[in-house]
Amino acid sequence: MVAKSLEVRPLTDTFGAEVLGVTLSGQMAPDVFHEIRALWLRYEVLLFREQDIEKEDLIEFSRLVGPLEIHLREEWLNKTHPELLQITNIREDGKPTGALADGEVGWHFDQIYLPKPAVGSLLFSIKIPPTGGSTHFADMTTAYARLPRHLKDVVDGRNAIQSYVAFNQMYSTTTNTKQTNITPDIAHPLVRTHPYSGRRALYVCPGMTIKISGLPDDESRSVLDELFAWTCRDEFVYRHDWNVSDALMWDNACTMHRRDDFDGEFERLMYRTTILPQPDRAVPF
């Protein structure tokens, strides 16, 4: 029997798709899951609306995609379900209960500062403010494919240095000693080959990339500025305006994302799973 294809609505001309008629769960039929996985690799960002699901569904579905990371920000993990990182401005007893509060969050790839970064992330909205807090994604596969020749010549075959410290100084809070020790600055290829699809994408982001290896500082700065301006062009970006119960799963090897700020008078709460690649392809190449 041939399985019925899922209904899909593209979100832009090049990437992103809304998938209709699916409820995320670890119990979904294998052929449905395989189709979702193929759509994720093809479209890079998948949107599932009106997900009437529990924390366990989110975790078990994510686990079908890959092993889950327990995020190093232990202080912001959900108390009963540590596979969920809380992204929120809600405080309890004066203390943050999650990451990133209500400010702007600059362009980044999740975990680009680690030796084996996440290949996917799934963000589920529980509470949202009336305006602001949109999340933007940039299609780094297309940004690389359309990159002007003079930039391609510089980036091919080179590494860049990624810094969690730089990101935290601008957009988050400092790490404790244990967290600092596992997140020193690190070099990764500037052009990353996707571990599953084999497609090549720019692996560079304004929020965390501080230097191109092997170039003098001033040249590195000017090439990075050109790359940042290029990758943030409207033609590569999808902006997601959230509704409650939206789930967004992105490919973290070939998209970067950022978030708009919002009015801190309003509460925003999201749960995020962090999905790891299979071990033999976990180091970016």
Ligand SMILES: O=C(O)CCC(=O)C(=O)O
């Ligand atoms: O708050 C958001 O919309 C995105 C936060 C973020 O960068 C993430 O969940 O990885």
Ligand SMILES: [Fe+2]
């Ligand atoms: Fe992120």
